[in-house]
Amino acid sequence: MSIKVYTQEENVNAELHSPEGVMVTEVSAGDDIEAKMHVKNLKAWFRQKQVLNGFDFKVATNKITAIIGPSGCGKSTLIRCMNRMHELTPGARMEGGVFLDGIDIYKEDSVEMRSRIGMVFQTPNPFPTMSVVDNAISGIKLRGRGKSDGKKIGKDELMGIGEEVLNMAGLWDEVKDDINKSGAALSGGQQQRLCIARALAVEPEVLLMDEPCSALDPASTLKIEELMQELKKDYTIVVVTHNMQQAARVSDYTAFLYMGELIEYQKTSVIFENPEKELTERYITGRFG
Amino acid sequence: MNLRTRRAKDKVMKSLTLVAFLVAIVPLFYVIGTVISKGLVALNWQALGELPPLGFRNAIIGTFIILAVTWLIALPVGIMSGVYIAEYRGIFARAMSFLADVMSGVPSIIAGIVSYVVVVATTRAFGLAGSVALSILMLPVVIRSTEEALKSVPNSLREASTALGAPKWRTTAIALNTAKGSIATGVLLSSARVMGETAPLIMTAGYSQWEFMGMDCRVNSLAYVVYEFLRYPDKERIALGWSAALILIIIILAINIGVRILTRRKYEY
Amino acid sequence: MRSRRIDPLRTISLAFVFVSLIFMATIIWALVDGSLPTLKEYGISFFAGDKWRPSRGIFGALPAIYGTLTTSAIAIAIAVPISLGIAIFLAHLSPPKIGAILSLFVELIAAIPSIIIGFWGMFVLIPLLVSFCPFLEKGGYTILTAGIVLAIMIIPIIAAISRDSIKAVPKSQKEGMLALGATDWEAITRSVLPYARSGIFGGVILGFGRAIGETMAITLVIGNTPGIVPLNEPGATMASLIAGNWGEAVSTPLYKSALMELGLALFLITLFVNVVARLLIRRMEKGAARG
Numbered sequence: 001m002s003i004k005v006y007t008q009e010e011n012v013n014a015e016l017h018s019p020e021g022v023m024v025t026e027v028s029a030g031d032d033i034e035a036k037m038h039v040k041n042l043k044a045w046f047r048q049k050q051v052l053n054g055f056d057f058k059v060a061t062n063k064i065t066a067i068i069g070p071s072g073c074g075k076s077t078l079i080r081c082m083n084r085m086h087e088l089t090p091g092a093r094m095e096g097g098v099f100l101d102g103i104d105i106y107k108e109d110s111v112e113m114r115s116r117i118g119m120v121f122q123t124p125n126p127f128p129t130m131s132v133v134d135n136a137i138s139g140i141k142l143r144g145r146g147k148s149d150g151k152k153i154g155k156d157e158l159m160g161i162g163e164e165v166l167n168m169a170g171l172w173d174e175v176k177d178d179i180n181k182s183g184a185a186l187s188g189g190q191q192q193r194l195c196i197a198r199a200l201a202v203e204p205e206v207l208l209m210d211e212p213c214s215a216l217d218p219a220s221t222l223k224i225e226e227l228m229q230e231l232k233k234d235y236t237i238v239v240v241t242h243n244m245q246q247a248a249r250v251s252d253y254t255a256f257l258y259m260g261e262l263i264e265y266q267k268t269s270v271i272f273e274n275p276e277k278e279l280t281e282r283y284i285t286g287r288f289g
Numbered sequence: 290m291n292l293r294t295r296r297a298k299d300k301v302m303k304s305l306t307l308v309a310f311l312v313a314i315v316p317l318f319y320v321i322g323t324v325i326s327k328g329l330v331a332l333n334w335q336a337l338g339e340l341p342p343l344g345f346r347n348a349i350i351g352t353f354i355i356l357a358v359t360w361l362i363a364l365p366v367g368i369m370s371g372v373y374i375a376e377y378r379g380i381f382a383r384a385m386s387f388l389a390d391v392m393s394g395v396p397s398i399i400a401g402i403v404s405y406v407v408v409v410a411t412t413r414a415f416g417l418a419g420s421v422a423l424s425i426l427m428l429p430v431v432i433r434s435t436e437e438a439l440k441s442v443p444n445s446l447r448e449a450s451t452a453l454g455a456p457k458w459r460t461t462a463i464a465l466n467t468a469k470g471s472i473a474t475g476v477l478l479s480s481a482r483v484m485g486e487t488a489p490l491i492m493t494a495g496y497s498q499w500e501f502m503g504m505d506c507r508v509n510s511l512a513y514v515v516y517e518f519l520r521y522p523d524k525e526r527i528a529l530g531w532s533a534a535l536i537l538i539i540i541i542l543a544i545n546i547g548v549r550i551l552t553r554r555k556y557e558y
Numbered sequence: 559m560r561s562r563r564i565d566p567l568r569t570i571s572l573a574f575v576f577v578s579l580i581f582m583a584t585i586i587w588a589l590v591d592g593s594l595p596t597l598k599e600y601g602i603s604f605f606a607g608d609k610w611r612p613s614r615g616i617f618g619a620l621p622a623i624y625g626t627l628t629t630s631a632i633a634i635a636i637a638v639p640i641s642l643g644i645a646i647f648l649a650h651l652s653p654p655k656i657g658a659i660l661s662l663f664v665e666l667i668a669a670i671p672s673i674i675i676g677f678w679g680m681f682v683l684i685p686l687l688v689s690f691c692p693f694l695e696k697g698g699y700t701i702l703t704a705g706i707v708l709a710i711m712i713i714p715i716i717a718a719i720s721r722d723s724i725k726a727v728p729k730s731q732k733e734g735m736l737a738l739g740a741t742d743w744e745a746i747t748r749s750v751l752p753y754a755r756s757g758i759f760g761g762v763i764l765g766f767g768r769a770i771g772e773t774m775a776i777t778l779v780i781g782n783t784p785g786i787v788p789l790n791e792p793g794a795t796m797a798s799l800i801a802g803n804w805g806e807a808v809s810t811p812l813y814k815s816a817l818m819e820l821g822l823a824l825f826l827i828t829l830f831v832n833v834v835a836r837l838l839i840r841r842m843e844k845g846a847a848r849g
Contacts, residue, residue: 085733090654112292115739125730129752138748139738142295195734202738299741303651309643310652310660313717316710317667320678327681366581369574377568385575387836392582394764394832395825396771397672398797399585402821406588428581458567485671488773488801512673516774519677534674545669549662 033253036061036206036236037082037117042096044077044086051077054096055262057255059206064228064237066251066268068244070283073257075240076122079208082238083117084110100206115139118204122211124191126183126198132175133162135183135194139202161201169197170227189220196227200235207231209239213246225250244284248272256280321538328535331528337536341498341514342526345533350501351416351509352537355494356480358420358504363427368465368472371435376461386436393429400425401489409493416508419494423483430482434475438468474552481544485537487512511537589825592818595811604819610784610799612807617816619823621784625701625793626824629776630769632705632789637713638762644713645720645758646746650732661721668714676778679707684779693790699781701793707775712765719764723757723842724750757845760838767831771824773797796824 039057043050051074059065067075080086081094084105098105105113126135137158162179166172171193175186183194192212199207209228213221228237228250241247247254248268255265256277264271264280275281282288336344370389374382404422408414442464450460465472490510496517497507511533518530596604596617607618644664652660683706684698694700727750735745751758781792782802794802800817807813 083737085737088733088736109292109296111296111739111741114737119737121730121734121737123730125728125734127731127734127749127752129755138735139740142738142740142744142748144295198734198738295741295744299743302743306643306647306651309640310647310664313640313644313667313710313713314663316675316678317663317670319682320670320675323678323682324674366574366577369571370578372567373571373575376571385578387840388582389578390836390840391829391832394767394771394828394835395585396773396797396828398771398773398800399589399821399825399828402592402800402818403585403588406592406818407584425581425585428578432578457565461567481669485673487671487673488797491801491804512671515671515673515677519680530677534677537671538674541669541671542666545666546662549665 033058033060035059036101037238038097038099038102039078039082040097040099042078042081042094042098044074044081044094045092046077046089047091051260052081052094053260057262057265059236059238060253061236062232062234063252064232064239064250065253065255066247067238067240067255067257068242068247068283069257069263070288071242072259074260075257076210078257079119079210079238079240082206083114083119083208085114085119115202116204117206117208118199118202120192120195120199120207120209120212123215124188124195126186126191126194128182128184130183131180132183132186132194133159133166133179136162136165136197137201139198142202165197165201166194168200168231169193170223170230171197187220189216189223192216192220192224193227196224196231200231204235206236206238209237211240211242214242221246244272244286256283258283321542324531324534324538327528327531328533330531331525332532332535336529336532340500341509342529345509345511345514345529347497347500348509348511348514348533349536351494351497352484352511354501354504355416355419355423355508355510356484358417359423359427359483360476360480362420362424363431364476366424367428367431368435371432371472372439372461372465374432375436375439376457376464386433389429389432389436393433395425395429396488397422397426397486398488401492404489405492412505414505416494416504416506418492419490419508419510420504422489422493423486426483426486426489427476427479430479431472431476434479435468435472438471438475439464441471442467470552474548477544477548481541485512485541487516491516511540585825589818589822593815593822595815596819599812604816605823608786610794612803612810612813612816615812617812619796619820621786622794622796622799622820623823624786625704625780625784625799626770626795626797628701628789628793629704629708629780629795630766632702633708633712633769634762634766636706636709637716637765640709641713641716641720641761641765642751642758644717645724646751648717648721649724650742650746650750661718664714664717666714667710668718672711672772672774673778675707675711676775679703679775679779683707696791697781699779699792700790701780701787702789704776704780704793704795704798705789707779708769708772711772711775712769715768716761716765719761719839720754720758723754723761726757726842726845727753754842756838757842760835760842763831763835763838767828767835770831771797771828773801777801796820800824 035058037059041054041056042052043054044052067078069075077086082098086092086094100117127138130138140158140161163172166175171190174190183191186194213224225246231237239251251268253265254268254271256263256271258279264275264277266276271280272284275284338344338346340347370385374386400422403425404418408418408421446467447460447464450463490513494508494510496513497509501508514533515530515537518526518533600617604617605619607616608620609616609618610621648657648661684703687703688694688698731749731753732745735749740748776795777798780794780798782794782798783792784794784799787793800821803817807817
């Protein structure tokens with residue numbers, strides 16, 4: 001099985017120096033992607049240090065896109081640029097554009113954009129002073145009780161939303177008897193699914209997941225991976241992972257980042273079976289990283 | 290609430306935190322400004338060089354004598370207690386550390402009463418009683434500063450010393466030597482605080498218009514001169530009282546700012 | 559095998575620890591000893607009496623307790639919102655480069671001697687308040703004035719401890735709320751402050767403890783006439799009564815003893831308040847150390 005390379009649409013700075021001095025060609029997944037998000041010529045810095053060197057990147061609608069690469073390659077920065085979290089870090093700066101359905105999220109209100117592009121973090125971060133169900137509805141509560149049509153959301157309705165999203169995250173059956181316990185009282189895997197439920201409650205279109213399983217045990221990891229398969233029917237998912245097996249298992253597309261460059265972006269089956277670049281192959285086969 | 294209201298609320302509340310900050314530091318500058326403008330009126334060599342009622346020379350000297358005796362009492366006890374707490378950890382050491390924290394909140398007036406009962410009522414040594422009262426206030430701070438300073442000495446230093454066969458006291462002496470700057474900082478900040486204490490001195494060292502005559506007599510101090518001179522409607526005394534306040538605040542702020550700039554250390558409460 | 563060596567340092571430093579303990583025990587002993595005459599004479603009725611008339615030998619502690627609690631409550635009511643604002647400003651909103659200097663300003667307020675704040679209150683703040691506040695028609699030396707002066711003095715304490723508690727909150731907490739589409743302010747109030755609440759609460763209680771024991775500044779601005787009166791009238795606190803009347807009481811054993819018993823009560827209250835505050839603050843610091 002061999003699907004050939006996707007030619008890039010804007011081959012501007014195609015020729016790049018790989019760290020080993022090998023000339024590589026930048027690859028971006030192709031025109032056939034129905035793009036939910038589009039990253040254009042994205043450059044990012046921490047203080048003086050440039051972490052992303054400027055590349056294009058499309059995220060396919062209702063698919064799972066994995067971003068892999070060794071530590072420090074810029075994968076977390078990339079995902080944090082995609083919902084405007086990067087700019088919150090002191091000393092952080094970026095250039096280029098990130099588009100959601102064709103609108104530049106950096107030209108819109110950051111608060112609105114973040115509610116349309118949800119995020120799940122590396123370490124589960126439930127709000128420990130809130131109960132499980134309050135955690136789940138914490139995002140929706142930000143909008144107050146008013147709905148867009150002017151009607152009020154009642155307490156029952158909020159609880160209903162809480163139950164619904166906990167159900168979607170596969171957590172309801174496990175926690176329904178102690179939804180009033182603190183969110184921090186759950187196990188690590190449950191906490192992470194609670195964080196996913198919390199993100200789903202604000203009805204985002206895209207879900208960004210920054211190494212969501214790195215703090216979890218294998219059983220919890222498996223549950224989250226199953227959940228991701230379930231969720232991609234309704235959501236577009238981008239997942240950063242340092243675990244290549246995970247990327248291979250869950251994702252439809254995979255991007256390989258190395259030292260701030262997008263080295264290769266392919267269908268997952270391609271990148272793991274027949275990568276275009278030697279660097280990619282060496283990383284995937286575990287020879288560095 | 291729609292997004293525009295939420296954004297507006299965000300802006301308003303964030304601006305209010307700046308307002309809160311400004312409201313809080315207005316008194317700082319207002320007080321300092323008042324003390325400078327009123328204190329400069331009568332500040333001259335006579336004020337610094339004469340005895341009351343013309344000046345407050347004995348109060349400047351007295352402040353430092355009381356402080357020196359306070360050090361003699363509080364430093365050995367405080368530093369050695371701190372050494373025990375930091376070097377021989379256990380439930381007793383932890384309890385002592387907590388007790389010292391709690392004791393640092395003892396109102397200064399209480400220290401005055403205690404020193405009155407223990408020293409003045411039995412020996413009538415007013416000056417010494419003043420120092421004992423201030424020691425009660427200073428001791429917990431010295432204990433905790435020493436403890437924290439020693440705990441921040443890297444363990445590798447102790448291990449290296451122990452590996453060379455040095456006995457425990459030797460190792461601790463080396464650790465103390467490393468931590469001395471940090472301990473000195475704590476002592477200085479605490480000294481600046483007790484120098485301004487007036488309430489404990491009401492019951493103890495009190496007021497004197499004579500030269501220093503020994504710790505068994507009344508010993509004048511800057512804080513007490515401020516209290517004594519500003520209470521009565523006598524223009525010249527009031528002006529002199531503000532001058533004493535100016536000298537006191539200069540000493541205290543100089544220590545605080547100096548220490549903070551040199552060490553970036555936080556204030557201890 | 560060598561026999562266990564005696565560690566001279568341990569013995570000596572332990573001896574000094576006991577000296578420290580004696581210092582602390584002496585506080586309680588001296589206060590009880592000094593209070594014995596009134597304890598014997600009045601017993602528990604000392605704390606039930608609502609009149610303080612030393613010239614007639616009537617010593618009731620209630621007016622002073624009332625003054626202490628009302629002034630401290632006013633101070634807390636003013637200081638807590640302002641201190642929280644300062645803490646949020648210093649921890650999250652002020653430019654990081656000048657943050658240290660701004661913090662220093664706040665901390666320096668705590669360094670100004672109480673006596674100087676008191677006279678500033680007397681000479682500057684009271685005339686100012688009287689000219690602005692119509693409800694101070696009976697003069698500026700009131701419980702309310704004392705509460706305001708106290709607020710100025712405890713703001714740095716509450717602000718500094720709240721700022722440390724807020725800074726100790728993991729960044730992921732704020733980010734978690736922001737990622738749900740919260741504004742900065744919503745993220746701070748809904749995730750950061752609740753997370754930091756025990757440390758903040760500890761700071762508030764510590765400030766309360768300071769307010770209760772604060773002496774000279776209060777003595778100078780409260781009017782020092784003990785009574786259970788409206789807030790815009792002169793009153794007295796336990797500490798101000800001791801400091802303001804020591805000179806005339808010292809020659810009358812029962813009067814002096816009554817002041818010492820006030821001191822004993824004051825000490826026990828501050829001890830309790832400080833234990834609670836320190837437990838909360840230590841918990842906050844431990845949490846911060848864990849990350």
